[in-house]
Amino acid sequence: MSDYKEFEHKMKRTCENLSSQLATIRAGRANASVLDQVQVDYYGSPTPINQVASIATPDPRSLLIQPWDASVLKGIEKAILASDLGINPQNDGRMIRLVFPPLTEERRRDLVKQTKKYGEEAKVAIRNIRRDAIDKFKKQQKSSEITEDDYKIAEKDIQKLTDDFIKEIDKISEKKEKELIEI
Numbered sequence: 001m002s003d004y005k006e007f008e009h010k011m012k013r014t015c016e017n018l019s020s021q022l023a024t025i026r027a028g029r030a031n032a033s034v035l036d037q038v039q040v041d042y043y044g045s046p047t048p049i050n051q052v053a054s055i056a057t058p059d060p061r062s063l064l065i066q067p068w069d070a071s072v073l074k075g076i077e078k079a080i081l082a083s084d085l086g087i088n089p090q091n092d093g094r095m096i097r098l099v100f101p102p103l104t105e106e107r108r109r110d111l112v113k114q115t116k117k118y119g120e121e122a123k124v125a126i127r128n129i130r131r132d133a134i135d136k137f138k139k140q141q142k143s144s145e146i147t148e149d150d151y152k153i154a155e156k157d158i159q160k161l162t163d164d165f166i167k168e169i170d171k172i173s174e175k176k177e178k179e180l181i182e183i
Helices: 004-023 071-081 105-143 146-182
Strands: 039-044 047-050 053-060 061-068 096-099
Touching: 004 146, 039 071, 061 071, 061 105, 071 096, 105 146
Parallel strands: none
Antiparallel strands: 039 047, 053 061, 061 096
């Protein structure tokens, strides 16, 4: 019965993944984490921007990206343009400035939809973990490793775990949605 930890850990990781995904959704103010998913071609291999440049926040609405190697400046600019950030980089030859415009109502609604989509994907992942857990206990019961009563208890415990993590996902998503609406 100590197998719950394995499934609880997987569910916790799903919540952590959701949080990091939502951190990449820009909420009207400059946040370096929006660049986490942007990969720059650095000597033939895709590399996160924060590994080839320093990223600073001089004011609430802009980011400054200063590459350690000047030859990668164009690559960073290209990677940002190719991403779905919706921001045009300003390249002055030494660094790139990203100015975050205030979000329009339409863009805000799109970002809320994206947040909901990520939340739903996380819930599906949690439910898949629940299904795997119940299948595992069902197999154990069929092969007489656990009794039917133990199986029923396990099923109930896994369902409670699932419900708790679904609530956690809702909380994480609602917090981000609120952040997007209140800007």
